[in-house]
Amino acid sequence: DTGVSQNPRHKITKRGQNVTFRCDPISEHNRLYWYRQTLGQGPEFLTYFQNEAQLEKSRLLSDRFSAERPKGSFSTLEIQRTEQGDSAMYLCASSLEFGGTNYGYTFGSGTRLTVV
Amino acid sequence: LAKTTQPISMDSYEGQEVNITCSHNNIATNDYITWYQQFPSQGPRFIIQGYKTKVTNEVASLFIPADRKSSTLSLPRVSLSDTAVYYCLVGDMGNTGFQKLVFGTGTRLLVSP
Numbered sequence: 018d019t020g021v022s023q024n025p026r027h028k029i030t031k032r033g034q035n036v037t038f039r040c041d042p043i044s045e046h047n048r049l050y051w052y053r054q055t056l057g058q059g060p061e062f063l064t065y066f067q068n069e070a071q072l073e074k075s076r077l078l079s080d081r082f083s084a085e086r087p088k089g090s091f092s093t094l095e096i097q098r099t100e101q102g103d104s105a106m107y108l109c110a111s112s113l114e115f116g117g118t119n120y121g122y123t124f125g126s127g128t129r130l131t132v133v
Numbered sequence: 134l135a136k137t138t139q140p141i142s143m144d145s146y147e148g149q150e151v152n153i154t155c156s157h158n159n160i161a162t163n164d165y166i167t168w169y170q171q172f173p174s175q176g177p178r179f180i181i182q183g184y185k186t187k188v189t190n191e192v193a194s195l196f197i198p199a200d201r202k203s204s205t206l207s208l209p210r211v212s213l214s215d216t217a218v219y220y221c222l223v224g225d226m227g228n229t230g231f232q233k234l235v236f237g238t239g240t241r242l243l244v245s246p
Contacts, residue, residue, distance in 0.1 A: 124176025
């Protein structure tokens with residue numbers, strides 16, 4: 018297992034276009050998280066999944082954003098009608114929740130989105 | 134989740150010991166203190182976690198005083214490759230209600246030759 022994998026690493030899109038990012042978590046991890054990071058700031062939580070169930074969404078996740086995790090494996094984050102303010106690094110992380118504790122919280126290298 | 138305060142930036146030279154202090158005055162009884170490291174264009178990477186006194190691993194040491202209102206990350210003999218942003222986080226890692234990590238702006242460490 019090579020850790021959390023995110024694709025693509027970079028994405029440049031025109032304003033108004035839709036984009037989709039993919040995250041492949043560590044295989045035995047049952048939790049998957051999406052964060053967004055803008056320049057000079059720490060990562061901000063967007064949403065997370067326990068297996069295939071999306072359990073929490075941040076107010077940062079507007080209705081243009083949608084995340085899925087079919088079958089509890091990989092996840093996709095789609096942004097519709099992109100705006101320049103969506104330009105950021107989108108980070109995925111995964112962990113194993115067992116007995117009420119999170120183990121092995123690991124981040125991917127992120128997808129950098131630039132909206133022009 | 135407890136709010137943390139840490140210096141915006143620090144400068145050091147190769148071979149020196151670097152200590153980054155984080156304040157968390159409102160830390161709760163069940164909260165742990167966790168430090169992450171982030172290089173440009175990469176996701177944060179776990180460095181160390183502790184609850185009280187001192188924790189040491191192959192990368193760093195974490196010092197936590199008895200009142201737990203602050204903590205200090207100690208990096209021994211830094212090298213150029215330790216140039217990164219370091220985040221201090223506080224939360225109840227043993228609680229299923231603690232679903233997400235809350236990052237501040239971190240401390241930018243610059244190591245020079």
